[in-house]
Amino acid sequence: xxxxxxxxxxxxxxxxxxxxxxxxxxxxxxxxxxxxxxxxxxxxxxxxxxxxxxxxxxxxxxxxxxxxxxxxxxxxxxxxxxxxxxxxxxxxxxxxxxxxxxxxxxxxxxxxxxxxxxxxxxxxxxxxxxxxxxxxxxxxxxxxxxxxxxxxxxxxxxxxxxxxxxxxxxxxxxxxxxxxxxxxxxxxxxxxxxxxxxxxxxxxxxxxxxxxxxxxxxxxxxxxxxxxxxxxxxxxxxxxxxxxxxxxxxxxxxxxxxxxxxxxxxxxxxxxxxxxxxxxxxxxxxxxxxxxxxxxxxxxxxxxxxxxxxxxxxxxxxxxxxxxxxxxxxxxxxxxxxxxxxxxxxxxxxxxxxxxxxxxxxxxxxxxxxxxxxxxxxxxxxxxx
Amino acid sequence: xxxxxxxxxxxxxxxxxxxxxxxxxxxxxxxxxxxxxxxxxxxxxxxxxxxxxxxxxxxxxxxxxxxxxxxxxxxxxxxxxxxxxxxxxxxxxxxxxxxxxxxxxxxxxxxxxxxxxxxxxxxxxxxxxxxxxxxxxxxxxxxxxxxxxxxxxxxxxxxxxxxxxxxxxxxxxxxxxxxxxxxxxxxxxxxxxxxxxxxxxxxxxxxxxxxxxxxxxxxxxxxxxxxxxxxxxxxxxxxxxxx
Ligand SMILES: Nc1ncnc2c1ncn2[C@@H]1O[C@H](COP(=O)(O)OP(=O)(O)OP(=O)(O)O)[C@@H](O)[C@H]1O
Ligand SMILES: [Mg+2]
Numbered sequence: 001x002x003x004x005x006x007x008x009x010x011x012x013x014x015x016x017x018x019x020x021x022x023x024x025x026x027x028x029x030x031x032x033x034x035x036x037x038x039x040x041x042x043x044x045x046x047x048x049x050x051x052x053x054x055x056x057x058x059x060x061x062x063x064x065x066x067x068x069x070x071x072x073x074x075x076x077x078x079x080x081x082x083x084x085x086x087x088x089x090x091x092x093x094x095x096x097x098x099x100x101x102x103x104x105x106x107x108x109x110x111x112x113x114x115x116x117x118x119x120x121x122x123x124x125x126x127x128x129x130x131x132x133x134x135x136x137x138x139x140x141x142x143x144x145x146x147x148x149x150x151x152x153x154x155x156x157x158x159x160x161x162x163x164x165x166x167x168x169x170x171x172x173x174x175x176x177x178x179x180x181x182x183x184x185x186x187x188x189x190x191x192x193x194x195x196x197x198x199x200x201x202x203x204x205x206x207x208x209x210x211x212x213x214x215x216x217x218x219x220x221x222x223x224x225x226x227x228x229x230x231x232x233x234x235x236x237x238x239x240x241x242x243x244x245x246x247x248x249x250x251x252x253x254x255x256x257x258x259x260x261x262x263x264x265x266x267x268x269x270x271x272x273x274x275x276x277x278x279x280x281x282x283x284x285x286x287x288x289x290x291x292x293x294x295x296x297x298x299x300x301x302x303x304x305x306x307x308x309x310x311x312x313x314x315x316x317x318x319x320x321x322x323x324x325x326x327x328x329x330x331x332x333x334x335x336x337x338x339x340x341x342x343x344x345x346x347x348x349x350x351x352x353x354x355x356x357x358x359x360x361x362x363x364x365x366x367x368x369x370x371x372x373x374x375x376x377x378x379x380x381x382x383x384x385x
Numbered sequence: 386x387x388x389x390x391x392x393x394x395x396x397x398x399x400x401x402x403x404x405x406x407x408x409x410x411x412x413x414x415x416x417x418x419x420x421x422x423x424x425x426x427x428x429x430x431x432x433x434x435x436x437x438x439x440x441x442x443x444x445x446x447x448x449x450x451x452x453x454x455x456x457x458x459x460x461x462x463x464x465x466x467x468x469x470x471x472x473x474x475x476x477x478x479x480x481x482x483x484x485x486x487x488x489x490x491x492x493x494x495x496x497x498x499x500x501x502x503x504x505x506x507x508x509x510x511x512x513x514x515x516x517x518x519x520x521x522x523x524x525x526x527x528x529x530x531x532x533x534x535x536x537x538x539x540x541x542x543x544x545x546x547x548x549x550x551x552x553x554x555x556x557x558x559x560x561x562x563x564x565x566x567x568x569x570x571x572x573x574x575x576x577x578x579x580x581x582x583x584x585x586x587x588x589x590x591x592x593x594x595x596x597x598x599x600x601x602x603x604x605x606x607x608x609x610x611x612x613x614x615x616x617x618x619x620x621x622x623x624x625x626x627x628x
Binding site: 001002003005006007009010013017018274277278280281282283284285286287288289290291376378379380381383 | 484
């Protein structure tokens, strides 16, 4: 016990003795771990967010297409769909995108629906009267507004309208409600200048999930100018999106890994003359090979754990507080859709351990192995250089 | 009662065997050293003094022959046993001092006892006592590279003594010292010998080997012993040493 304590103390003092070199290693190493952990935090968080989004999305959405573009859908289509076997509850949705030049963000404006899935109010209530609204956290922070205050929006006739904020949303997923502004149905129709006999799209519930493709093709048959979108299709789109994103992530990940391996290789192939000399001296004055290995183990562990923790904390701050700004080019598409989006800090412990194993262990090994080679050589030979 | 502590039998050390740069550093060396003896290995540069000292001190292994330390043949022992013997038996004062740069004096002296179960404060006490005896305690917190050669020499000696070795191996101990410091060093070595330590000194400095406390001189040249029957100088019991 005493012995290990003394070796540990000497290891710490050895690190401090070569403080510039070790500081440089810690900086480079921490930076690499920051990148690596940021990628993992980010992809995991995005995955979790979209998973939540999908869980809350309806089985089947029917849009109208005219001239190859999404158009408003007549309400009376509902009756035609109701006749289809397997179709359940059918609800029209009233919504649209709103570009806010002041905050350079796109918001989703939506008419209230009594049973909106997946949404929970953090504060306040749903809009029940015209002139009221509930907003997502993203909107609330971008506009510096909250319950009891007002949100000003410019409608389709260039008129500035004020809405009283009666609720601010929260939900498991930020993506779902972050950019949302909920108004009454009448306000939405007025705001976008929509005719009252039309909706943006229609949500169709299907009793039996497996019948969804059948119901979808039936709708297409009866109403040739519509486009039914199935949840499974959305999932596929998301999958594609994510495999593209994780593809980029993978490349960066491999880049970081390769640079790390180069560093490790560099360490494995060469100890500095001074370090070799020191090992030779310690051996000569009675340190055993195992004592040298213990010393180097503590040194490597102290440096790599310091870097690991620093990198992890920096990655956490970077992704969850600074919105992963280092990856801004990759995430550009994302941030236009979701203004002032804060990634929800989902942490996967498995990933944290993966980073630990990918960095600390190779580093410790790359410290120990060359020292071991030196330590088993006759001290006389080592000290002569 | 005298007993043999070191015995080498036909020891040969070849560096880089079977390579173009092969060097036969020592050839067929057979010597015996008794407990409490002061022996000088004398010879010109490159004659193999350091190599032989390293072999005796278990810092390297002979290519041929055997080396017996306290009755045990160490030539073929695995490395970890050699470490144990180094730690328990020898105190080595290197030609180049080999102190660890950037580490202060006291810690350099304490280092040999770090991988033992001795308490840190006990080791520190002992190191201080030795440094005091060698009159260098006032430099205890200095980094070794800021010391003069003579001071570094004494730190190296202190480090060699911390594990209370029975045999002290000193390689060219006066190489970096002026006459005054050499004188001090001789005094230190003589004192150690009075404590019944066996001392083996490699040197070509007459200032050392002409001193009366040296019992025996083994002359080397080109890796072999020049005086086949080593001359024995009687122990100078009644001699009055120059101060
Ligand atoms: N590790 C080594 N590799 C190759 N040659 C070596 C090695 N160690 C020693 N030698 C050679 O062995 C011979 C004896 O060297 P050694 O250092 O023992 O001599 P020395 O008597 O101590 O000399 P000096 O008085 O200069 O210290 C020299 O020719 C030296 O170059
Ligand atoms: Mg020499």
